[in-house]
Amino acid sequence: MELLEVLHSLTSVTLLGAVLFLLVLFFFSRSRNLEQRKEPPGPRPLPLIGNLLQLDFMKPHITLWELSKKFGHVFTVYLGPKKVVVLAGYKTVKQALVNNAEEFGERELIQITKSSGGHGILFANGESWKEMRRFALTTLRDFGMGKKISEEKIIEECQNLMEVFQQYKGQLQEELSSVIGSRQVRVEDRKNLPYTDAVIHEIQRLANILPMSLPHTTSQDITFQGYFINKDGKFVKRDAFMPFSAGRRACVGESLARMELFLFFTTLLQHYRFTPPPGVTEDELDLTPTLGLTLNPSLHQLCAHSRDSIEGLI
Numbered sequence: 168m169e170l171l172e173v174l175h176s177l178t179s180v181t182l183l184g185a186v187l188f189l190l191v192l193f194f195f196s197r198s199r200n201l202e203q204r205k206e207p208p209g210p211r212p213l214p215l216i217g218n219l220l221q222l223d224f225m226k227p228h229i230t231l232w233e234l235s236k237k238f239g240h241v242f243t244v245y246l247g248p249k250k251v252v253v254l255a256g257y258k259t260v261k262q263a264l265v266n267n268a269e270e271f272g273e274r275e276l277i278q279i280t281k282s283s284g285g286h287g288i289l290f291a292n293g294e295s296w297k298e299m300r301r302f303a304l305t306t307l308r309d310f311g312m313g314k315k316i317s318e319e320k321i322i323e324e325c326q327n328l329m330e331v332f333q334q335y336k337g338q339l340q341e342e343l344s345s346v347i348g349s350r351q352v353r354v355e356d357r358k359n360l361p362y363t364d365a366v367i368h369e370i371q372r373l374a375n376i377l378p379m380s381l382p383h384t385t386s387q388d389i390t391f392q393g394y395f396i397n398k399d400g401k402f403v404k405r406d407a408f409m410p411f412s413a414g415r416r417a418c419v420g421e422s423l424a425r426m427e428l429f430l431f432f433t434t435l436l437q438h439y440r441f442t443p444p445p446g447v448t449e450d451e452l453d454l455t456p457t458l459g460l461t462l463n464p465s466l467h468q469l470c471a472h473s474r475d476s477i478e479g480l481i
């Protein structure tokens with residue numbers, strides 16, 4: 168009996184010793200690993216939940232931007248147990264997506280995308296992505312993306328939209344009135360409408376509709392800006408004007424989207440002035456967006472004043 172107790176306590180001591188030894192070994196090798204490979208820094212994660220408590224889920228892109236001020240342009244956050252390397256700032260994002268396009272050009276399969284089996288172009292990788300991207304670009308080109316034919320279609324849509332409203336004149340429209348008058352705006356007019364074009368860019372910058380772009384994953388281990396990044400993937404946080412991203416996964420609909428933005432915006436502003444509803448000042452307008460995969464405007468009322476000053480509530 169005594170022998171058994173001695174053996175038992177010896178086993179416990181040995182076991183405890185072994186666990187301690189392994190822990191020391193783990194932390195020692197981890198810190199040596201970190202030193203040798205210099206992984207991107209980041210806020211200290213908690214077991215299992217990682218840094219989730221530090222992220223504001225209503226505006227995660229803002230939290231990540233704040234963290235980048237403390238940890239630099241390349242840093243790590245743990246979304247639960249999932250390690251994510253965040254790239255912040257135009258130069259860093261461009262260096263990764265354009266200069267290291269191969270290594271950073273894979274898409275990360277996140278949970279919501281797994282339901283679709285990861286088969287759509289957005290979340291595919293490898294040969295199937297290449298094929299789908301080639302197909303998407305060819306099809307969009309065949310439909311005349313960026314060409315006259317899509318311009319005609321967009322103009323038709325604008326005119327349908329116009330039927331919902333009536334005609335008017337307002338402030339930003341001075342440029343439109345003097346350059347275009349009452350004729351239909353065409354894409355080629357863009358170069359003669361610098362103010363209007365600048366306003367569209369500013370709106371896109373402010374609206375920031377895909378604030379964290381889409382998650383990428385690295386296709387191979389890479390040392391980037393002095394930091395070792397393994398194949399775990401990352402979110403991209405953009406700073407400079409890159410709403411369509413850059414590199415091999417950049418938006419395939421960019422020229423179509425730019426055409427639509429320009430024609431819809433100019434045609435609407437050519438005919439309407441938009442204000443808050445009666446009794447609401449501009450300062451009182453709540454511009455907080457609703458977060459989904461994209462940032463969307465929250466539901467709100469707006470007045471469209473027609474050129475004839477007929478008011479309509481949209």
Ligand code: HEM
Pocket residue numbers: 274288289290300303307376377380381382410411412413415416417418419420421423424
């Ligand atoms: C203002 C409108 C739009 C914005 C701001 C936008 C932005 C973006 C961004 C940021 C990405 C991620 C790029 C990356 O992962 O690095 C993307 C991907 C993509 N966009 Fe757009 N997009 C717009 C409109 C469109 C339109 C109209 C189409 C289709 C005609 C389209 C099709 C795609 C596709 C297929 C991808 C995935 C490309 C790939 O993974 O290879 N987008 N877009």
